[in-house]
Amino acid sequence: MxxxxxxxxxxKTRWLKRFRPPIxxxxxxxxxxxxxPYLPDYVPDHFLTDERAEAISEIASGVLFILALxxxxxxxxxxxxxxxxxxxxxDAEDNLEARKSATRLDVVRRVWIVIAGIVTIAAALTVIxxxxxxxxxxxxxxxxxxxxxxxxxxxxxxxxxxxxxIAFTQxxxxxxxxxxxxxxxxxxxxxxxxxxxxxxxxxxxxxPLSYFIEKPxxxxxxKSASIIGPIYWTVDYHAPISRMREKLEEIxxxxxLWDGDVVNLQVTEASGTSVTVRGLASASTSPKAWDLRxxxxxxxxxxxxxxxxxxxxxxxxxxAIDMPDEFSGFAPQRE
Numbered sequence: 299m300x301x302x303x304x305x306x307x308x309x310k311t312r313w314l315k316r317f318r319p320p321i322x323x324x325x326x327x328x329x330x331x332x333x334x335p336y337l338p339d340y341v342p343d344h345f346l347t348d349e350r351a352e353a354i355s356e357i358a359s360g361v362l363f364i365l366a367l368x369x370x371x372x373x374x375x376x377x378x379x380x381x382x383x384x385x386x387x388x389d390a391e392d393n394l395e396a397r398k399s400a401t402r403l404d405v406v407r408r409v410w411i412v413i414a415g416i417v418t419i420a421a422a423l424t425v426i427x428x429x430x431x432x433x434x435x436x437x438x439x440x441x442x443x444x445x446x447x448x449x450x451x452x453x454x455x456x457x458x459x460x461x462x463x464i465a466f467t468q469x470x471x472x473x474x475x476x477x478x479x480x481x482x483x484x485x486x487x488x489x490x491x492x493x494x495x496x497x498x499x500x501x502x503x504x505x506p507l508s509y510f511i512e513k514p515x516x517x518x519x520x521k522s523a524s525i526i527g528p529i530y531w532t533v534d535y536h537a538p539i540s541r542m543r544e545k546l547e548e549i550x551x552x553x554x555l556w557d558g559d560v561v562n563l564q565v566t567e568a569s570g571t572s573v574t575v576r577g578l579a580s581a582s583t584s585p586k587a588w589d590l591r592x593x594x595x596x597x598x599x600x601x602x603x604x605x606x607x608x609x610x611x612x613x614x615x616x617x618a619i620d621m622p623d624e625f626s627g628f629a630p631q632r633e
Contacts, residue, residue, distance in 0.1 A: 316377060320369040327362030330355045360425040368418025372411060379407040388473060393523075397471040401488060404472065405465035408490045409458070457491040460507040464488065470510055470517060475525075475584040477516035478505060518584050526560050527587040529577040529594050533602070537573065537609035539565060542598065546577050549597050555590040557582045572611045 333355070383403050386396040464470060474485045476495065483497035493510065495503040509515075518525050531542075543563040550556040560580035567574035579594060581587035602609050 316373050317370070320366040320373065323362045323366035323369065327359040327366065330359040330362070357425055357427070361422045364422040364425065365418060368414060368421065372414035372418070375410055375414070376407060379403050379410070383407075393473070397473050398468060401468055401471040402465050405461050405488055405490075409461060409465075412458075412490065457507040460511045461488070461490055463511055464507060469520075471519075474520070475518040475523075477518070478503060478509075523583045524557060524559065524580060525584055525587045526578055526580045527591040529579070529591050529598075530566075531575045531577075531595075531598065532572050532611050533575055533609045534611050535568075535573060536606075537575070537602070538606055539563070539575065541606070542575060542602075542609075545598060545601055546579070546594065549594050550579050550590075553590065553593060555581055555586045555593065557586075571613065 383400055386400050387393065388396050388400060470476060470485050470488070470493065472485055472488060476483065476485060478495055481495070481497050481501075481503050483495045483503065485493060486496040486502070487494040488507075491507055493505050493507060495505060497503055533542075546563045547561055550561045557580050560578055562578040564576055565573050566576045577594060577598075579587075579590055581590050
């Protein structure tokens with residue numbers, strides 16, 4: 299109970315710390331409005347006149363109030379989204395719906411921060427006289443520069459739009475198992491402009507968001523976390539296929555890694571010296587499917603070595619010698 303109380307207290311402290319900057323901006327703006335009439339009394343007239351002091355304090359307080367309001371609204375929405383994210387059960391066995399919500403909320407939260415920041419700064423700049431007119435005149439008189447800036451910002455905008463597409467269409471979600479550029483791993487983070495994939499050996503693959511809209515990739519958990527894993531063996535023609543099929547079912551039933559859905563064994567190829575046997579087994583998640591495949595492969599090999607060594611692949615050599623006709627008389631005669 300004490301631990302729970304401490305955690306709640308820390309959460310409340312972090313919540314209050316997020317509101318310190320907008321509160322400080324608002325207090326500074328209020329202080330400027332309150333102190334503006336008294337500034338000329340402490341500053342010489344040749345430095346600051348009454349009208350100038352009033353204008354500066356009005357502009358500065360307006361900028362501070364707008365920044366405080368924008369920061370406050372942005373912080374409230376961000377905190378509410380984070381609170382919702384913290385309540386999702388991503389560690390559950392079947393976390394598909396939780397991952398859908400987490401992906402949508404996380405991308406929307408990041409986009410919201412950028413939009414709120416841009417709108418707040420733009421609103422604050424409109425309070426300053428001349429800034430809006432200067433910006434418009436610069437864009438009007440520098441068409442070439444505007445085109446160059448637009449071309450330079452195209453990758454940024456494409457990734458931002460791709461982020462919104464991913465948030466709502468969800469070709470990928472947090473914790474999805476994917477194969478990208480020949481690397482298999484999990485979606486660890488979906489940012490505003492890139493996606494971080496945690497590869498199975500703990501490396502990180504960073505991919506632009508637009509990649510998942512423009513190029514094909516494999517998503518092993520698109521509809522469900524369940525997946526079928528193949529296992530291959532190369533065996534001799536004397537291999538007991540029906541017994542191997544029974545052994546495969548026995549191995550699957552003996553381990554909790556198997557989800558009880560799919561188990562099958564078939565001969566998929568037959569060459570001149572060996573046959574290829576493929577086993578199929580399903581699991582509830584990709585990591586479990588990998589462990590299940592390794593377990594089945596190892597136990598089947600051990601079983602073949604012990605019970606059916608004749609099934610192991612072997613190399614056959616024909617030792618018959620064809621003798622020329624002139625030496626046929628020297629061949630030993632059988633009685």
